[in-house]
Amino acid sequence: MKDFYDILGVSKGSNDNDIKRAYRKIAMKYHPDKNPDNKDAEKKFKEAAEAYSILSDASKRQQYDQFGHSAFNGMGGGQAGFNSMNMDDIFNQFGDIFGGKNPFESFFSGGRSSSKPRSGGDVKVKIEVSYAEIVNGGEKKIKLKRLKLADGATFSNCTVCNGVGQVTRVTNSFLGQMRSTSVCPQCKGYGKTIEKIPSGADKNGMIKKEETIKIKIPVGVENGNYMTLDSQGHEDINSNAGDLYVFFEEEEHEHFSRYGNDVLLQVKIGYSQVVFGDKIDIPTINGHASLKIPSGLQPGQILRIKGKGFPKLGKTSRGDQLVKIQVDVPKSLSKDEKRIIKEYYEIEKDKDIKFEKFED
């Protein structure tokens, strides 16, 4: 799959206007009307439309920047937004890029009604992921309530618009006949009205159903990242579903914290261990590692273990683990410890005390 930015010939930092301008140019050039029976032009035309549909949508663009194509590709059973794009969708976009006027009017005069409501609405859910899940990936089941058409609901054709979903008004003016089309006020564009409402359903014949769906956790995912599962939201009476937005939230960990792709851990060791240096075993987010403490290390210093941090989203590399070393000052001592430390105190008490500037 080609990079969306490359397809439109724009850079990653491009603003909405640049993207719109680039797409408009390509759409004009490869439009099927201008290139009849040209498969290559059609392919380029579709590619550009797909790229534009993602990059022109702030949330989809952000997702694409984070996850790449995988953001829209078969995650958790959702359908890819751009894979399912047909010519109708593409032409629907034109209203937006050509300022409400479609220059290719003739091409699609065949019965499209873009004023029909698209879906029953989006659903947003939040899922908590542990550090282990962020490292290893995996699947999580979530329960959600979606609006669906209730069993037994029946409809009849809307009598106001005859099932078309739109009403057309013709007025005569000195310029000639003017036709204006708008969404049918009776059926809100659905072309049908409810006849029988099953018990438990709302006035539109819709019912809330609890469902369990599986979400694939992307390795390396971070607080605030989200994915969109197409057509997994609320359905409308024509069974057109909105999208499902899944937001990821990190679970707090007992010891570790996260800074970008790095893992932070504080370790407390004994005075003698920092004086002489040592080798200690420490936990990592998915196992443990051996850490060499150099002799003379000062409390508060940070040691880095390369490649033991979080996996980077969509990449094979990983961040690092940063270990801050502190000295553990015991509050109670054994008999032996007391004797030895006391002995050492006798030497240390006569040493000069160092004065330094206060450290932040």
Ligand SMILES: [Zn+2]
């Ligand atoms: Zn109607």
